[in-house]
Ligand SMILES: *[C@@H]1O[C@H](CO)[C@@H](O)[C@H](O)[C@H]1NC(C)=O
Ligand SMILES: *[C@@H]1O[C@H](CO)[C@@H](O)[C@H](O)[C@H]1NC(C)=O
Ligand SMILES: *[C@@H]1O[C@H](CO)[C@@H](O)[C@H](O)[C@H]1NC(C)=O
Ligand SMILES: *[C@@H]1O[C@H](CO)[C@@H](O)[C@H](O)[C@H]1NC(C)=O
């Protein structure tokens with residue numbers, strides 16, 4: 501009781517103090533009225549864009565749930581010395597917004613493999629499986645046969661467009677893999693990761709499918725070690741055994757890729773110097789693998805060795821947009837998810853901010869009247885945004901009000917994850933701890949799980965209005981395909997016969 505009374509009086513103190521930190525112009529009602537009037541006018545002035553989408557620019561924030569989205573907005577503003585809550589991210593400017601339901605056929609809360617199969621291939625499936633229907637059993641090669649489903653990247657390529665994948669993870673990771681691979685297990689990165697039975701039954705690893713399935717013009721991310729024979733030293737980390745080649749079949753897929761592209765201008769690069777030297781005007785194919793596995797977190801990136809997601813997005817678009825028939829590009833901010841698994845909101849939010857800068861670059865390089873740009877997440881994470889922090893308080897900070905145990909807590913917390921710590925029956929005292937790194941969690945798990953609430957889908961450009969309402973996640977692939985007239989449903993091109 502006493503504690504509650506203390507907390508309530510503290511709240512009044514906070515409110516009194518908080519109001520003095522508000523911005524003066526915001527105390528004037530006209531500030532809010534005129535801002536709303538401007539917004540209203542821009543919404544009234546919007547015209548439906550019913551063009552056929554020449555290009556599809558698809559940004560996927562892996563694990564970028566709505567809480568992450570809001571918190572990243574605040575961080576982006578705070579990094580520019582704004583209070584942050586009022587900051588407008590590039591993705592905030594998209595006119596159409598909907599929600600996608602992310603459950604998989606077998607689980608209430610999905611993973612990136614099942615969700616990517618839904619939004620890229622248009623079919624919901626089981627956890628851990630990629631580019632196959634739910635008739636496939638997780639990890640069972642035999643059940644994969646005949647149940648393959650293809651992706652919008654393939655439909656776009658078949659329609660004569662150029663296609664690409666850009667990610668901050670290994671290019672064999674679940675999200676990019678769903679554009680080109682069919683596999684009963686997302687973990688079959690190289691043949692060394694496959695059980696003998698699966699190989700005997702004729703299944704192939706994801707890396708080899710990167711070469712043998714759809715002909716992809718631009719491939720940018722990490723994942724060198726799955727491409728080269730076992731024991732091949734990594735060019736960047738020759739002394740680190742764990743980064744050496746993994747393949748047991750002796751194939752060097754990087755060399756094979758280069759010889760497959762003989763007669764074309766095809767570049768393989770593994771560092772920023774060579775990447776910067778790639779001239780998009782003269783390049784037909786680019787494969788860039790900057791790390792043995794996933795790329796580094798943006799906050800840890802060595803800018804002399806690895807380009808940012810803004811730079812990789814720009815290079816990809818410049819190469820792909822030479823095709824007069826247009827392009828499909830997947831850009832994945834893939835490590836928002838991985839940072840959340842580690843309970844590291846600081847890293848996750850910096851990844852999401854970097855993705856927003858890549859989106860801005862994408863809009864700068866394309867025209868709204870011919871490019872359908874989508875931003876969405878595959879699934880969310882159990883991160884919550886709680887307490888009563890002051891306006892403009894660091895999004896990575898602590899609650900000004902303490903809890904019933906008379907200890908503060910972080911504004912961002914996790915339902916589960918490695919941030920759970922109880923010693924001698926009490927929570928850790930974080931009064932003097934920098935909370936930038938691991939946020940508190942209610943329940944101890946080695947890795948935070950995913951969460952199951954809907955994710956936002958943002959759209960801009962031709963047929964953006966198709967991306968509204970509360971939809972099943974697999975609808976997204978069908979709506980993108982309709983907008984661009986790729987795949988089976990060609991009705992939109994008949995309606996726009998002259999195009
Ligand atoms: C924000 O403020 C700090 C400290 O005053 C300054 O060093 C930094 O350059 C500022 N950043 C921006 C983006 O204005
Ligand atoms: C980048 O890669 C090229 C090709 O392997 C190599 O010659 C060059 O030394 C590398 N640059 C750096 C800075 O490692
Ligand atoms: C898009 O707008 C540009 C001018 O910015 C124009 O040249 C082009 O024809 C337009 N494309 C379509 C499909 O309307
Ligand atoms: C727990 O309590 C014991 C005994 O009071 C003390 O020695 C120990 O340091 C405490 N552990 C932590 C993590 O506070």
Ligand SMILES: [Zn+2]
Pocket residue numbers: 563612837838841950
């Ligand atoms: Zn995950």
